[in-house]
Amino acid sequence: MTPPAPVEEVLKRLALSIPDPGMELDYRNPFELLVATVLSAQTTDKTVNRVTPALFRLYPDPRSLAKAKLSDLEEILRPTGFFRRKALHIRELAQSLLQSFSGTVPDTLEELVTLPGVGRKTASVVLAHAFHKPAIFIDTHVGRVCRRLGWTRSNDPEKIERRLAELLPQNLWIETASRLLLHGRYVCLAKNPLCTRCVLSDICPSATGS
Numbered sequence: 443m444t445p446p447a448p449v450e451e452v453l454k455r456l457a458l459s460i461p462d463p464g465m466e467l468d469y470r471n472p473f474e475l476l477v478a479t480v481l482s483a484q485t486t487d488k489t490v491n492r493v494t495p496a497l498f499r500l501y502p503d504p505r506s507l508a509k510a511k512l513s514d515l516e517e518i519l520r521p522t523g524f525f526r527r528k529a530l531h532i533r534e535l536a537q538s539l540l541q542s543f544s545g546t547v548p549d550t551l552e553e554l555v556t557l558p559g560v561g562r563k564t565a566s567v568v569l570a571h572a573f574h575k576p577a578i579f580i581d582t583h584v585g586r587v588c589r590r591l592g593w594t595r596s597n598d599p600e601k602i603e604r605r606l607a608e609l610l611p612q613n614l615w616i617e618t619a620s621r622l623l624l625h626g627r628y629v630c631l632a633k634n635p636l637c638t639r640c641v642l643s644d645i646c647p648s649a650t651g652s
């Protein structure tokens with residue numbers, strides 16, 4: 443059996459190929475990042491970035507968003523897909539922020555996941571990027587890359603998160619999760635991974651020559 447890709451070497455190469463693993467969603471504060479991350483389900487960050495300027499111009503905080511008319515929200519969110527559900531979700535999210543946290547986005551995982559529509563991944567993204575707290579966010583891209591590198595066999599995001607937490611020093615959690623995500627999004631594609639162009643091809647147990 444081919445051994446897993448060596449962690450240190452993977453980190454070194456990904457750091458060179460993705461020097462700036464920044465967040466692709468646009469945001470100015472924790473509230474905007476939280477809403478934008480919820481909206482990014484089933485669509486691209488680029489599409490979310492197209493609608494959020496208008497959204498946050500009209501509804502810059504939980505108080506205004508909590509009172510928004512659903513039909514107005516739906517109109518703004520239409521390009522993101524599932525716009526009716528998303529309109530409902532972000533309004534409920536704003537209402538819950540007001541009721542439970544006085545309109546301030548909480549900065550712990552335990553509190554964030556109590557908000558409607560906020561799962562562990564969204565909570566970790568907000569913790570990492572808005573509050574700069576160590577967090578590992580596992581989405582479909584991160585999970586796939588970890589499996590292909592042989593770091594896990596699991597499809598369970600929580601198990602993959604625990605595995606990465608074992609493999610990585612805490613000060614590298616955010617940047618590594620960001621790099622794995624971008625690597626999965628642009629190189630290690632779900633259907634046809636671009637192995638011949640991948641900087642990890644000679645150390646990856648799943649590399650194909652095609």
Ligand code: SF4
Binds near residue numbers: 636646649
């Ligand atoms: S070599 Fe292929 S399977 Fe392995 S990480 Fe790179 S793109 Fe993914």
